[in-house]
Amino acid sequence: MTGKVVLVGSGPGGLGLMAVRAQEAIAEAEVILYDQLPGDEILATLPESAEKIDCGKHGGDHTLEQDEIEALMVEKALEGKNVVRLKGGDSFLFGRGGEEMETLRAHGIAVEVVPGITSAIAVPESVGIPVTHRKFASQVTIITGHEDPTKGESALDWQFLGRTRGTIVVLMGVKNLGKIAEALVGNGRDPATPVAVIERGMRPDQRVTVGPLAEIAAIARAQGVRPPAVIVIGEVVGLYDGTPVYKP
Numbered sequence: 470m471t472g473k474v475v476l477v478g479s480g481p482g483g484l485g486l487m488a489v490r491a492q493e494a495i496a497e498a499e500v501i502l503y504d505q506l507p508g509d510e511i512l513a514t515l516p517e518s519a520e521k522i523d524c525g526k527h528g529g530d531h532t533l534e535q536d537e538i539e540a541l542m543v544e545k546a547l548e549g550k551n552v553v554r555l556k557g558g559d560s561f562l563f564g565r566g567g568e569e570m571e572t573l574r575a576h577g578i579a580v581e582v583v584p585g586i587t588s589a590i591a592v593p594e595s596v597g598i599p600v601t602h603r604k605f606a607s608q609v610t611i612i613t614g615h616e617d618p619t620k621g622e623s624a625l626d627w628q629f630l631g632r633t634r635g636t637i638v639v640l641m642g643v644k645n646l647g648k649i650a651e652a653l654v655g656n657g658r659d660p661a662t663p664v665a666v667i668e669r670g671m672r673p674d675q676r677v678t679v680g681p682l683a684e685i686a687a688i689a690r691a692q693g694v695r696p697p698a699v700i701v702i703g704e705v706v707g708l709y710d711g712t713p714v715y716k717p
């Protein structure tokens with residue numbers, strides 16, 4: 470019989486923020502394909518009995534490509550195994566879970582999804598920044614920062630992003646932070662808009678760096694900011710005051 474694949478989002482932090490169904494699916498899994506983003510606390514709980522495949526580091530330094538990961542999932546499920554694909558946050562937000570679901574469906578393999586709490590909302594929240602607020606932001610846009618806005622055809626609408634009100638949350642944006650800030654200001658966003666860069670959110674070594682949009686890239690560079698980080702742009706960042714509101 471063909472096995473099934475459970476696409477599990479582990480949430481943004483430790484075990485406490487992972488769904489009960491996610492923990493069950495992991496306990497039942499015969500094969501677990503995982504990334505590093507779920508973090509040590511969760512990765513340490515993967516069952517001894519399961520075959521565990523690190524998709525970030527495989528066969529030395531080789532990182533598995535997306536098509537290799539999908540091929541492995543298909544192969545294991547067709548062998549009749551119960552497979553879990555485990556990633557940080559939610560699998561369907563910049564997690565390629567949608568593509569994996571399509572591939573599995575194309576092979577007639579049953580798919581179950583277990584939503585995870587996404588870092589896009591939870592990481593700002595964990596430092597006291599709500600992504601919406603009646604006074605400051607009635608809309609929020611979540612974008613990938615992976616794209617270089619200065620390079621040709623962007624899949625992002627920078628004109629819209631520059632003039633949109635409300636909050637912009639950038640994932641995978643550390644490397645391009647300067648270009649993103651320039652593209653926003655160049656398209657009309659107030660250069661004084663407050664920005665928070667939250668590194669390793671909800672982990673013991675979390676760090677928050679704040680500054681105005683026009684200067685945040687230089688500040689982040691001077692502070693040696695590194696991925697993974699969630700970048701929040703908008704007036705809601707004004708609510709950040711450093712008081713702890715989340716217990717890792």
Ligand code: SAH
Pocket residue numbers: 481482506557558559560561562563564586587588589592639640641642667668669670671672696697698699700
């Ligand atoms: N599917 C994930 C996002 C995957 S993209 C989710 O829903 O959260 C990977 C990016 O997510 C990272 O580059 C970073 O921008 C962000 N990210 C995820 N977890 C994070 C954390 N604990 N702290 C800071 N950034 C995080």
